[in-house]
Amino acid sequence: MVDIIMHGCNGRMGQMITGIVAEDENARIVAGIDVAGGQKNDYPVYSAIDDCDIKADVVIDFGASGAVDHLLDWCAAKQVPCVECTTGLSDDQIKHLEECAEKVAILKSANMSLGVNVLMKLVAEAANVFADAGFDIEIVEKHHRTKVDAPSGTALALADSINAARGNEYEYVYDRSNVRQVRGKKELGISAVRGGTIVGDHDVIFAGQDEVITFSHQAYSRAVFAKGAVQAAKFLKGKGPGHYTMKDVIG
Secondary structure, eight states, X not given: OXXXXXXXXXXXXXXXXXXXXXXXXXEEEEEEEOSOOOOOOSSXXXXXXXXXXXXXXXXXXXXXXXXXXXXXXHHHHHTOOEEEOOOOOOHHHHHHHHHHTTTSEEEOOSOOOHHHHHHHHHHHHHHHHHTTTTOEEEEEEEEOTTOOSSSOHHHHHHHHHHHHHTTSOOEEEOOOTTOOSOOOTTEEEEEEEEOTTOOEEEEEEEEETTEEEEEEEEESSTHHHHHHHHHHHHHHTTOOSEEEOHHHHHO
16 A cells, blocks of 8 residues: 655646545555645645645655745655656756755656656667668647647657667757758657647657658546556655656556
């Protein structure tokens, strides 16, 4: 059994994880942290992590980015591993996360979906076959109209997986509208589409002579990220200090 403190429990993702854990016989939420009230939970909820005196095996954080530094310091001091899912962290916060990871286990990934992380592994392996055969590589990502960053962190993580497998031989190209020239052999194109309520679609295209192979992942709801976070929490229980990722979870 994995005992979890849900940081940001009353938010959309916090409530989604609450529902998933309620149906998991191997995990339970023993406490929640959230400044917002009005939500009934089957576990005690505290307005601040410092007020929580309930022991747990791991913290899952889907809270506000402004609260991340203090939470990580608390986890390091209490020696409670943390699955850090909050997005939009600054460079200084990432540096602080790395410092805390020297004291306690912290899992942070660009994408918490198990499917996306398996996809990263597959496209890296595929690149070693298709790149040597002269295939061009393009990534197309699609998200909802309210997403402000482009390309997505997941698209960049997919590109980085490919590039790492190839000794960082590729140059990322985000916009071809201002350049009229033949595509370079060492270009890796990344395109972004924004519209509607698309949760997250990613296509990795290997385009060769007379054939195209496409690896695709479609997220139909944010539940895929919540499920991944719960799997990560189970993995992180009992782990020693270090910065873990979903790659460690999938093996």
